Amino acid sequence: MKINKNTFILLSYICLTILNFKLLIMKKITLLSAAFLVSAFGFAQTETYVSETGGINDPVVYVNQNGGIEADCSLSGPGNAFENGKSCTQNLGRIVAHDFVVAADEDGLLEVINANVFIGGTGSGVNAAFVDVYVWGDAGGAPDPGNLITSELGFVPDNQVVVGTNFGFDVWDLTLDITDVALPGQSGVATSYWIGLSVEATDASNLFWENSTAGLIGAGEAYDDGGGGGFVIDNTLEGVYTFDVECEPILGVGDNLAELVSIYPNPATTRINIQVPGNIEITNVALYDVLGKNTGATLVNGSVDVSNLAQGVYILNIQSNRGTLTQKIVKR
Incomplete structure (x- = not known):
């Protein structure tokens, strides 16, 4: 079928109009979708109460x-x-x-x-x-x-x-x-x-x-x-x-640290437990023999392992944020 020039121009105009209308509809749908998402989620993310x-x-x-x-x-x-x-x-x-x-x-x-x-x-x-x-x-x-x-x-x-x-x-x-x-x-x-x-x-x-x-x-x-x-x-x-x-x-200057720290059992066979109030922080623990030699025993999870030490008398030294405590320990 032969299409003259005027008909071709008219058809082209109609196609462009339809295309622009579709683009306009899609744009409105996109804007409406965005508005819905903002209203559904955006505001819910900003409320104070x-x-x-x-x-x-x-x-x-x-x-x-x-x-x-x-x-x-x-x-x-x-x-x-x-x-x-x-x-x-x-x-x-x-x-x-x-x-x-x-x-x-x-x-x-x-x-x-x-x-x-x-x-x-x-x-x-x-x-x-x-x-x-x-x-x-x-x-x-x-x-x-x-x-x-x-x-x-x-x-x-x-x-x-x-x-x-x-x-x-x-x-x-x-x-x-x-x-x-x-x-x-x-x-x-x-x-x-x-x-x-x-x-x-x-x-x-x-x-x-x-x-x-x-x-x-x-x-x-x-x-x-x-x-x-x-x-x-x-x-x-x-x-x-x-x-x-x-x-x-609060532990004052006149308070006796020994009255606040619990050391048990004494005599001990395997472990010595050390318990302190929450406001006392132990910074170092050392255990010495009677000759003043450090045995190398350390405090782990609130206790000192003495199972490998020979029987006898030892000196336990506890340093804390509230002072130093020294106590005699007997190992059986």
């Missing part, structure tokens, strides 16, 4: 939130039926911290942290991949970034259990049996510390450390939103947590 995520406030409590005190001066923040939570998402640079006060004339030793965190949709199985743990000194009622006592980054929780649900999230109780952290006290005055957490979910989603208005324990909740502005204190909120802390009296 779990109550802002759009989930229904309908708490279901599986486990009593009152918590338990394990050590002599541990501290628990009160729950309130999963009232709310503050974002502490690691990939957003966010940190939430709460204060712990060591009483005057005491030293503290932080051993275990438990924290309730909203993570993942209800029944999804999404929980904590790891936690960054921080301990700061205090600066006028807020964490002191220039006085970082210690940090333990990438810590994998020792245990995680769902204790309830709210706002469409599971609430997980995270147990963090961290490396013990010394919290030195002061004579005659209390000493404040701040314990902070930044948590990463297994699906990298936004998550929230549970808080409530059920009762303020200390200075309140410190929040760093990751934007570079540092910590902001909300003195109306308290986190839901347990800080498992052992406390011991």
Whole structure:
């Protein structure tokens, strides 16, 4: 079939119009898809409070939130039926911290942290991949970034259990049996510390450390939103947590180190055990014979192996951050 020039021009124009229309439709679909993804995921990654995520406030409590005190001066923040939570998402640079006060004339030793965190949709199985743990000194009622006592980054929780649900999230109780952290006290005055957490979910989603208005324990909740502005204190909120802390009296100049250190058995046949309070750090242990020769015995996991030593009398020398102790040991 022969097509004249005018017909060819008309057909070409129609084809171009159709092509442009298809491109326009595809562009609109792409923009709508992007807008949907932003609304579905982008905003969910930036909310500060779990109550802002759009989930229904309908708490279901599986486990009593009152918590338990394990050590002599541990501290628990009160729950309130999963009232709310503050974002502490690691990939957003966010940190939430709460204060712990060591009483005057005491030293503290932080051993275990438990924290309730909203993570993942209800029944999804999404929980904590790891936690960054921080301990700061205090600066006028807020964490002191220039006085970082210690940090333990990438810590994998020792245990995680769902204790309830709210706002469409599971609430997980995270147990963090961290490396013990010394919290030195002061004579005659209390000493404040701040314990902070930044948590990463297994699906990298936004998550929230549970808080409530059920009762303020200390200075309140410190929040760093990751934007570079540092910590902001909300003195109306308290986190839901347990800080498992052992406390011991500060050893003064007049205190007898021998009364605080336990050495047993004596006489000994195979091993000598040495136990000290949490506020005493052993820096060196040596065992000498009666001629003053070092036997080479060392302290391993709180005990000294004497099984290869000859029977007789030895002198045990213990050096610590609170002084030196010398004691006679009998090997049978």
